[in-house]
Amino acid sequence: MRVLKSFLAEIVILLFVATGAAFAGGQTEVKPSPSAPSGPIPSLAALYKPYFPIGAAVGDQLLDQEGPFIASQFDSLVAANDMKWAIIHPVPGNKPADYNFAQADAIVAFAQKHGMLVRGHNFVWHQQVPDWVFEGADGRPLSATKAEVLARLKEHITTLIDHFRGKVYCWDVVNEALSDGDHVWREDSPWYKTAGTSSKGDDGVPDYIIKAYEYARQADPNVKLFYNDYNIESGPKFEHALQLARILKAKGLLDGIGIQGHWQIQSVDPEAVRHAIDSFAALGLQVQITELDLSVYRWGDDSSLSSLPADREALQTKDYGELFKVFREEGAAGKLTGVTFWGVTDADTWLNNFPVGGRTDWPLLFDAKLRPKPAFWAVAKW
Ligand code: G3I
Secondary structure: OHHHHHHHHHHHHHHHHHHHHHHOOOOOOOOOOOOOOOOOOOOHHHHOOOOOOEEEEEOHHHHHHHHHHHHHHOOEEEEOOOOOHHHHOOOOOOOHHHOOOHHHHHHHHHHHHOOOEEEEEEEEOOOOOOHHHHOOOOOOOOOOOHHHHHHHHHHHHHHHHHHOOOOOOEEEEEEOOEOOOOOOEOOOOHHHHHHOOOOOOOOOOOHHHHHHHHHHHHHOOOOEEEEEEOOOOOHHHHHHHHHHHHHHHHOOOOOEEEEOOEEEOOOOOHHHHHHHHHHHHOOOOEEEEEEEEEEOOOOOOOOOOOOOOHHHHHHHHHHHHHHHHHHHHHHHOOOEEEEEEOOOEOOOOHHHOOOOOOOOOOOOOEOOOOOEOHHHHHHHOO
16 A cells, blocks of 8 residues: 555656646646655665766765765765865864864765765865965965965865875865956955966966866875866856866866856756766866756845745756756766765755845755655656
């Protein structure tokens, strides 16, 4: 009887998923989302084994709370915050006491215990980096010389790569160095301001970027080095990312591109994503989707919903289904080598605080009670 109930529930869900495809025009004809089927759900990691690892961004607290569930659904982890400079290396210096490895070590230990991969995130970012990195001897903001900043960068990268050697298989060496606007580079980054000049022959790539990859390569020639950014699948930022990738690859400094995948329902274009994956892969690089989530709010929409409307849930289901079809095809072709969600459930998403503080969003595959949403089934059944 239980099996029959579960079977019927899945049929209902499949019908729901199928109907979702008819709502691109925004007309609401769908019923509220079906309740989750009882009994165990399939493991995404197991289903996607033939294609690529399925990852999630976590913190050590989330692992304490939801460890068994996370280990059942994912075979790759990334620290959402705990390997970032401000958390892992909050004070100047290179003594053990200057680093805070506790939370990151807990994530790595969990991954090892469960046979999961770990992505490293990140060395160079304009956020979550302490002010001291850019302060000179006078203690004023951004008064450090380029040589001082680069020496700190080298020490930081070398220490982290040494610490996680053999446990972290790839690093987002530089994160989000490209501008969203007319300029190529993010010029308001403290990295750009202090170490952003370009040496001769480097085609205008800021020195801190080239140096970060050189330091990482020197520290471990085997660990895979990625450039990671958002909105690099189309428009000028795609062209800029492609050019940066070409230059780093030609120098032997780059192994992969992370397309973050912070998208919104109805505006994500799976064919543009496919084209971007193909283009980066044609350079001889791995490509991964590194921070996947699908907000149910359009970009620029500051409104706040108290529950997830059925039509938006159907659109999200449809978009996830279409994206994963592309992902499977690109994975089978050996071009896409990983897909990581930025969070596990709708309760722990960063989008509940961004771009509107305190607003609820529903961007992931599991609801706040760990129940699979219709989007889960669009990804799990094909
Ligand atoms: O840990 C403190 C807590 O002690 C304090 O009470 C609380 C009050 O605000 O803040 C907590 O820190 C927060 C931290 O996340 C941990 O939850 C920070 O305020 C908050 O700014 C920080 O946000 C992180 C964000 O990066 C920073 O911009 C998100 O969790 C993290 O998911 C997000 O991740 C980035 C990727 O690294 C790069 N790509 C974009 C992505 C989303 O912004």
